Amino acid sequence: MDEFEDQEIAKLLRLKRYEQPPPGYFENFLHEFHRRQRDELLRQPVWRICLDRAHDFIFRLNLPTLTSYPVAAAAVLICAAVISLQIYQTPEPARFTRDRPALGGFSAAGSADAEWTLASPVATRVFGTQPLRKSNESAYTHRAATPPRYVLDSVPVSYETTFKF
Amino acid sequence: MDQPRTDEDQELVARTQAGDASAFDQLVVKYTPRLYGLIYNMTSNHEDTNDLLQDVFAKAYKAIRGFRGKSSFYTWLHSIGVNMTLNFLKKRGRRFQLSLDDVDASIQNDKEFLEATATSSPVREADLSELQRRLNEAMMKLSDEHRAVVTMFHIQGMPHAEISKILSVSEGTVRSRLFYANRQLQNYLDEFRKNPVA
Numbered sequence: 228m229d230e231f232e233d234q235e236i237a238k239l240l241r242l243k244r245y246e247q248p249p250p251g252y253f254e255n256f257l258h259e260f261h262r263r264q265r266d267e268l269l270r271q272p273v274w275r276i277c278l279d280r281a282h283d284f285i286f287r288l289n290l291p292t293l294t295s296y297p298v299a300a301a302a303v304l305i306c307a308a309v310i311s312l313q314i315y316q317t318p319e320p321a322r323f324t325r326d327r328p329a330l331g332g333f334s335a336a337g338s339a340d341a342e343w344t345l346a347s348p349v350a351t352r353v354f355g356t357q358p359l360r361k362s363n364e365s366a367y368t369h370r371a372a373t374p375p376r377y378v379l380d381s382v383p384v385s386y387e388t389t390f391k392f
Numbered sequence: 393m394d395q396p397r398t399d400e401d402q403e404l405v406a407r408t409q410a411g412d413a414s415a416f417d418q419l420v421v422k423y424t425p426r427l428y429g430l431i432y433n434m435t436s437n438h439e440d441t442n443d444l445l446q447d448v449f450a451k452a453y454k455a456i457r458g459f460r461g462k463s464s465f466y467t468w469l470h471s472i473g474v475n476m477t478l479n480f481l482k483k484r485g486r487r488f489q490l491s492l493d494d495v496d497a498s499i500q501n502d503k504e505f506l507e508a509t510a511t512s513s514p515v516r517e518a519d520l521s522e523l524q525r526r527l528n529e530a531m532m533k534l535s536d537e538h539r540a541v542v543t544m545f546h547i548q549g550m551p552h553a554e555i556s557k558i559l560s561v562s563e564g565t566v567r568s569r570l571f572y573a574n575r576q577l578q579n580y581l582d583e584f585r586k587n588p589v590a
Contacts, residue, residue: 241547243527243547
């Protein structure tokens with residue numbers, strides 16, 4: 228098909244623009260549109276109207292911006308709950324050390340001698356991290372310094388390490 | 393046909409989204425003639441066009457809150473119009489009657505009409521109603537998709553790019569449909585060219 232025929236077709240088709248609806252049609256169209264909208268609204272069931280109203284309400288509140296607040300609040304609440312659970316479930320070191328004297332064990336190396344006796348149950352003995360006697364002290368000097376009594380040393384004499392220089 | 397101002401549309405759309413129904417009324421008034429022409433030239437039936445146009449605006453009003461402005465309102469509204477009309481035409485099938493609007497008397501002053509009737513053209517001898525009938529019959533012999541492209545390009549004067557956005561197809565597809573439709577129209581109108589008052 229050549230260019231001339233294309234143009235001729237185009238010209239003929241452009242004449243279709245002159246096909247127009249009856250006079251007053253466009254002026255009345257908006258009234259007709261409103262009337263149909265009202266009729267459609269009356270035909271709808273109540274639940275549908277309520278759903279549409281709720282939908283409109285949510286859209287007017289600008290949902291995307293509003294959703295950020297509940298999400299942030301929920302995140303804060305979840306974090307607070309997790310942290311509080313961790314705090315209440317872990318044992319407190321301070322309370323544990325307070326309970327130890329009640330069990331008859333040593334609370335600290337310094338006060339061990341006064342409380343540790345044969346009457347104390349062995350099973351409850353708790354070894355401290357600090358040795359009762361320093362490594363450069365011999366068993367003899369230790370005994371000379373302290374009055375003889377029936378007290379179990381934390382480390383038997385036979386287990387004393389010998390130092391050779 | 394000139395493209396409408398999009399900034400004005402944006403303001404009216406924003407007001408409608410905020411709940412101002414009168415802003416949507418302004419959009420209806422503004423786009424009714426343009427959309428009427430689009431649907432009418434695809435259906436060739438005034439009553440069907442009226443019903444479809446009402447449905448198009450009703451659907452647009454319901455959906456306008458979801459309109460995010462990725463395309464112009466003009467393109468968005470025409471997409472709704474074309475898609476609803478194509479769906480309607482699929483349901484209607486071939487069982488229809490032409491219900492044509494009257495040709496406006498101002499056509500007598502149209503330069504192209506005067507040229508067409510003054511020279512040795514196919515419409516020289518034919519009367520106006522016969523020309524209108526032949527043109528519409530030729531249009532209705534096209535497939536729905538081809539008729540949509542012809543309507544938007546030749547009758548509404550839309551550019552290829554705009555048509556491709558409305559139909560969600562490539563510009564190449566628009567051009568190819570247009571080429572094929574023109575060839576078909578040429579064949580249908582050949583008989584009219586040879587025997588104008590048949």
